[in-house]
Amino acid sequence: MLVFKKVVCVILIVPLLALCSGCASYRFGRLPSPYIQDHPNPITQKDVSAVAEILNYTQANSTFDCELTKKQVTPVFIVIENKSNAAYGFRKTDVDSSYLPAEEVAKKCARSTMGRLISYGFFALVPFVWIIFLPMLIAEMINCPTINSRMKNDYVTNEIADTTISPGRSISGIMFVAPLRSGEMFTVPLTNRETGEKLLFQFQNNQQNIGVTQSPKKDENKNKKKKQPKQNFGP
Numbered sequence: 729m730l731v732f733k734k735v736v737c738v739i740l741i742v743p744l745l746a747l748c749s750g751c752a753s754y755r756f757g758r759l760p761s762p763y764i765q766d767h768p769n770p771i772t773q774k775d776v777s778a779v780a781e782i783l784n785y786t787q788a789n790s791t792f793d794c795e796l797t798k799k800q801v802t803p804v805f806i807v808i809e810n811k812s813n814a815a816y817g818f819r820k821t822d823v824d825s826s827y828l829p830a831e832e833v834a835k836k837c838a839r840s841t842m843g844r845l846i847s848y849g850f851f852a853l854v855p856f857v858w859i860i861f862l863p864m865l866i867a868e869m870i871n872c873p874t875i876n877s878r879m880k881n882d883y884v885t886n887e888i889a890d891t892t893i894s895p896g897r898s899i900s901g902i903m904f905v906a907p908l909r910s911g912e913m914f915t916v917p918l919t920n921r922e923t924g925e926k927l928l929f930q931f932q933n934n935q936q937n938i939g940v941t942q943s944p945k946k947d948e949n950k951n952k953k954k955k956q957p958k959q960n961f962g963p
Contacts, residue, residue: 754839754875756882757791762900764809771929775812778916778929781805782908785935792883794837801833801904806888806916809898816918816927818899819890823916826906830887833904834880839872892921908933 760781764770767779783803788796796803806823810816820827888901908914916929 754879755793756879756886757793759791759886759902760805760807762807762898764807764898767807770807770809771931773927773929774814775810776816776918776927777809777811778918779807780914780916780929780931782914782931782933782935792837793879796833796837796904797907799833799836800907801828801836802906802908804903804905804914805900806903807898807900808893808916808918810893810895813895814923815895815921816893817891817921818888818893818916818918820888820903821890822919823903824905824914828904828906830883830902830904831880834876834883837879837883838876839879893918908935910935 761767764777764779767781770777770779772778781804783791783805785797788794788803792803808816808818883902886902888899888903891899893899905914910933912933914931914933916931918927918929919925920927
């Protein structure tokens with residue numbers, strides 16, 4: 729009898745937790761400062777300054793309310809200030825060809841109560857569970873699109889734009905790229921609209937790649953053919 733009660737409790741509690749933790753909440757956190765002077769050690773070339781802050785595991789989760797590392801996405805906050813007399817162009821594809829539009833990242837992070845419930849396997853197949861929690865499930869399914877819409881709007885609104893930075897102007901925003909290795913360089917190129925000259929601002933990724941799957945480095949020595957010593961078979 730005691731065992732039966734425990735089984736019933738598990739059957740009731742697990743789906744309840746699954747549903748309650750589904751689309752119950754979403755909160756977009758705080759991004760770094762959009763002002764260049766608030767960042768340590770900005771790089772300046774020809775009166776143009778830039779900063780690229782690669783958000784770590786904790787910062788990314790708290791800001792976007794999504795485990796971006798598991799989605800194989802790295803958020804980078806960029807600030808560019810133009811105090812020169814020339815206009816400079818900025819494009820995300822020039823920075824990193826692997827960049828992901830904010831809308832695609834929002835889709836990766838979208839809430840789905842149905843998918844989460846199905847992932848619980850056996851418990852999702854118990855008719856008794858569905859009968860009890862069907863009203864809650866319906867409420868969550870109604871709530872999910874609203875939260876996903878807010879998430880998409882937050883991600884897209886805070887994404888850095890492809891634009892021309894006029895003299896005396898600045899831009900800032902988030903950019904999503906593929907996972908960066910520890911020590912890897914992140915380059916922000918700007919193009920002078922009049923002369924075509926490029927300014928390259930390079931920043932090193934000093935964050936630890938928590939939860940990022942990396943392919944092992946190939947041992948180049950194994951691919952090299954070993955030279956065999958010449959042998960003389962004559963007298």
